[in-house]
Amino acid sequence: MPIEPDDKLKAPALIEVEGEVDPGAEQFEDPPTGRAMDGVRRLASARASGFARFAGWVFGSLFSLILTVAAWNFVTGLFAANAWLGGLASVLLGLAAVIVLVLVAGEARAFARLARLDSIRAQAIHAADAADLKAARAVLHRLEGLYAGRPAMKWARARLAERQDEVFDADGLLRLAEVELILPLDAMARAEVEAAARQVATVTALIPLALADVATALVANLRMIRRVAEIYGGRAGSLGSWRLLRRVFVSLVATGAVALTDDMMGSFAGGGILSRLSRRFGEGVVNGALTARIGVAAMEICRPLPFVAAERPGVSATVSRAMAGLFGQRDGG
Amino acid sequence: MPDPVIRLGVTGLSRAGKTVFITNLVANLLERGRMPQLSARDRIEAVYLQPQPDLTLPRFAYEDHLAAMTGDAPHWPQSTRAVSELRLSFRVRGAGFFGGLVGPRVLHVDIVDYPGEWLLDLALLDKSYEDWAEGVLARMAGRAEARDFMALARAEDGALALDEPRAMALAAAFTAYLTAARAAGWSDCTPGRFLLPGDLAGSPVLTFAPLPKPAHRPRGCLWSEMERRFDAYKARVVRPFFRDHFARIDRQVVLVDVLGAIHQGPRAVEDLRRTMAEVLAAFRPGRNGWLDRLLGGHRVERILFAATKADHLHHHQHPALTAITEALLRDARSRADFAGAQTAALSLASLRCTVEEDITRGGEKLEAVRGRLADGRQVALYAGELPGDPARILAPAREGAERWLNADFSMMGFAPARAARKPGEGPPHIRLDRAAEFLIGDRL
Numbered sequence: 001m002p003i004e005p006d007d008k009l010k011a012p013a014l015i016e017v018e019g020e021v022d023p024g025a026e027q028f029e030d031p032p033t034g035r036a037m038d039g040v041r042r043l044a045s046a047r048a049s050g051f052a053r054f055a056g057w058v059f060g061s062l063f064s065l066i067l068t069v070a071a072w073n074f075v076t077g078l079f080a081a082n083a084w085l086g087g088l089a090s091v092l093l094g095l096a097a098v099i100v101l102v103l104v105a106g107e108a109r110a111f112a113r114l115a116r117l118d119s120i121r122a123q124a125i126h127a128a129d130a131a132d133l134k135a136a137r138a139v140l141h142r143l144e145g146l147y148a149g150r151p152a153m154k155w156a157r158a159r160l161a162e163r164q165d166e167v168f169d170a171d172g173l174l175r176l177a178e179v180e181l182i183l184p185l186d187a188m189a190r191a192e193v194e195a196a197a198r199q200v201a202t203v204t205a206l207i208p209l210a211l212a213d214v215a216t217a218l219v220a221n222l223r224m225i226r227r228v229a230e231i232y233g234g235r236a237g238s239l240g241s242w243r244l245l246r247r248v249f250v251s252l253v254a255t256g257a258v259a260l261t262d263d264m265m266g267s268f269a270g271g272g273i274l275s276r277l278s279r280r281f282g283e284g285v286v287n288g289a290l291t292a293r294i295g296v297a298a299m300e301i302c303r304p305l306p307f308v309a310a311e312r313p314g315v316s317a318t319v320s321r322a323m324a325g326l327f328g329q330r331d332g333g
Numbered sequence: 334m335p336d337p338v339i340r341l342g343v344t345g346l347s348r349a350g351k352t353v354f355i356t357n358l359v360a361n362l363l364e365r366g367r368m369p370q371l372s373a374r375d376r377i378e379a380v381y382l383q384p385q386p387d388l389t390l391p392r393f394a395y396e397d398h399l400a401a402m403t404g405d406a407p408h409w410p411q412s413t414r415a416v417s418e419l420r421l422s423f424r425v426r427g428a429g430f431f432g433g434l435v436g437p438r439v440l441h442v443d444i445v446d447y448p449g450e451w452l453l454d455l456a457l458l459d460k461s462y463e464d465w466a467e468g469v470l471a472r473m474a475g476r477a478e479a480r481d482f483m484a485l486a487r488a489e490d491g492a493l494a495l496d497e498p499r500a501m502a503l504a505a506a507f508t509a510y511l512t513a514a515r516a517a518g519w520s521d522c523t524p525g526r527f528l529l530p531g532d533l534a535g536s537p538v539l540t541f542a543p544l545p546k547p548a549h550r551p552r553g554c555l556w557s558e559m560e561r562r563f564d565a566y567k568a569r570v571v572r573p574f575f576r577d578h579f580a581r582i583d584r585q586v587v588l589v590d591v592l593g594a595i596h597q598g599p600r601a602v603e604d605l606r607r608t609m610a611e612v613l614a615a616f617r618p619g620r621n622g623w624l625d626r627l628l629g630g631h632r633v634e635r636i637l638f639a640a641t642k643a644d645h646l647h648h649h650q651h652p653a654l655t656a657i658t659e660a661l662l663r664d665a666r667s668r669a670d671f672a673g674a675q676t677a678a679l680s681l682a683s684l685r686c687t688v689e690e691d692i693t694r695g696g697e698k699l700e701a702v703r704g705r706l707a708d709g710r711q712v713a714l715y716a717g718e719l720p721g722d723p724a725r726i727l728a729p730a731r732e733g734a735e736r737w738l739n740a741d742f743s744m745m746g747f748a749p750a751r752a753a754r755k756p757g758e759g760p761p762h763i764r765l766d767r768a769a770e771f772l773i774g775d776r777l
Contacts (some may be wrong), residue, residue: 131652166367167369167370168648172369175369176370179369219437
């Protein structure tokens with residue numbers, strides 16, 4: 001086909017431009033992220049859907065509106081009946097509002113504190129991955145701020161301060177901080193978990209009432225989680241403890257489904273022999289083991305640094321240590 | 334059963350810092366306060382400096398070197414002139430579940446120090462006189478230090494009969510060239526015994542020099558005689574040295590003064606790269622299987638490639654220095670990885686003599702280091718920015734560039750600082766604990 005003058009092929013072109021390009025430094029969109037695992041994580045920590053949240057908001061607003069109007073009517077009604085009583089009621093109402101505010105502020109502080117632990121841990125993991133010494137030093141600085149108010153840790157902090165300038169590797173620095181600051185806390189947290197496991201085991205083995213043992217187990221678990229969070233520098237309020245418990249269960253479901261069975265084998269085997277002897281004792285051991293499992297997961301969630309220098313405490317070892325006093329295994333070794 | 338022994342081979346050219354590395358490693362293993370990255374630190378019950386097992390070798394003068402580095406007027410120890418050895422014995426509590434039951438174990442670590450010049454000779458082991466002479470003469474041609482020897486060698490005819498005084502004159506001129514070349518920063522100064530002859534000085538085995546191969550070689554001619562002496566040098570001097578000290582090592586640390594070479598320029602870097610590749614080819618890396626152990630075969634299981642004198646740089650430049658070191662020793666590292674040995678690379682300072690300090694130059698903040706020079710002046714040094722991509726250093730070096738393009742590096746030789754030590758602390762260092770963890774940590 002003949003080439004028409006206005007249909008001609010494009011002529012070669014060479015244009016000089018300023019600046020250099022580096023093909024190696026080009027960034028490509030969409031780095032692989034492991035979508036499947038992300039989906040699992042999203043499922044596990046699923047929040048309520050948009051509609052459910054909207055419904056919650058509507059009902060919440062309605063409820064508080066009713067409450068406010070009722071209080072208003074109550075006080076104005078009292079004023080109308082008797083000025084003295086009305087004054088008293090409004091003062092009391094004001095005090096109640098202040099108390100609610102204080103409680104909310106306390107819970108919010110506790111949440112902030114727990115969030116701080118999370119962010120320190122995330123920063124530490126990032127610093128170790130990227131071998132970023134500056135970030136690791138920032139983590140240490142935040143850790144020192146976190147534990148600055150504890151006289152018992154003064155010595156550990158002094159030792160860390162003495163050594164930290166000599167370490168020039170991010171992972172080495174974090175490991176040092178873990179050994180100096182966190183390991184003593186681990187021992188305390190573990191003692192707490194063992195105590196709770198022992199308590200739950202005893203209570204469920206001895207209390208014959210069906211609902212009472214559930215209630216004691218719940219209380220003991222909540223208290224344990226709260227204590228663990230406090231040991232690692234969180235300040236879980238009552239709402240915070242609830243939230244932590246929920247997170248512990250979420251993390252158990254998301255990450256620990258396999259580990260649960262693996263870890264529990266020894267405990268169940270021990271429990272099996274015990275349950276031949278006594279059904280109630282077997283029940284107690286299994287409940288104690290579950291409590292220990294929850295405690296270890298709580299340690300993992302509350303610990304400001306990931307387990308690197310120290311191994312994550314195993315559930316079987318924790319359970320057997322907790323039960324050693326209870327069932328007289330101490331001299332059996 | 335005899336106690337387990339690890340032979341640690343410290344390899345490095347002369348001035349790479351072998352003696353300081355050994356001294357401070359021993360000092361910090363004896364006093365473990367500054368070794369947080371050594372994971373077995375808390376399980377070590379005692380460390381003891383034993384008389385070494387080899388009865389014919391002098392002991393490594395640990396106390397003298399340490400006193401030189403940490404005295405009131407600290408200075409670097411004398412350069413090493415002979416082989417010496419040291420045995421460090423650990424008494425370690427076992428780790429893990431059975432650790433408490435078995436009781437403490439004993440582990441010996443043997444370390445050998447030797448002049449770095451002699452290490453170069455390992456590259457001669459699989460070379461013939463002809464190859465060696467050709468290579469040396471080709472490299473000498475461009476160097477100013479070689480002018481005298483080249484004039485002498487050109488006047489010589491290898492086909493003539495040997496005349497001992499003339500051979501000695503040739504060897505003397507060659508030795509003078511080697512000394513000058515080493516002073517100028519070249520690494521490939523073989524044979525090493527010419528520089529540090531010890532009790533072999535003047536013997537025929539050290540009286541040879543590279544000569545071009547003549548077309549016609551009658552019996553007993555100068556060239557053939559030189560070839561004979563070169564072979565004797567390999568068989569009588571180099572091979573026993575290698576066999577006694579390097580053939581049985583389990584762990585190896587390769588110390589390289591990368592910063593010094595970069596300071597000297599691209600040619601010194603290329604020279605260093607080629608020399609190290611040749612030297613490291615003599616070692617046998619790999620994993621010791623149980624059969625190997627049983628048969629007494631030895632392979633180097635772990636090799637650490639370390640850039641020394643990292644205290645001359647601010648720590649944010651250490652990754653770049655490590656990357657350059659890795660790229661520089663790529664051949665040896667790939668070979669070892671392929672053979673199944675574990676390798677690692679890092680930047681360390683055997684004895685830290687600087688502190689980090691920020692300085693401003695023309696409104697620009699520079700992250701520098703501050704220390705004491707050999708003449709006593711306190712200076713802050715910013716050595717120039719090392720490129721993050723090692724090819725910016727290695728490619729010009731390979732192409733034989735005269736100087737660095739768009740970059741400037743300058744080093745100063747810092748002297749050891751006066752350091753106040755608390756009880757239980759060794760002298761300061763950078764990453765010596767990490768090096769120790771990699772080299773012997775798994776056996777502690």
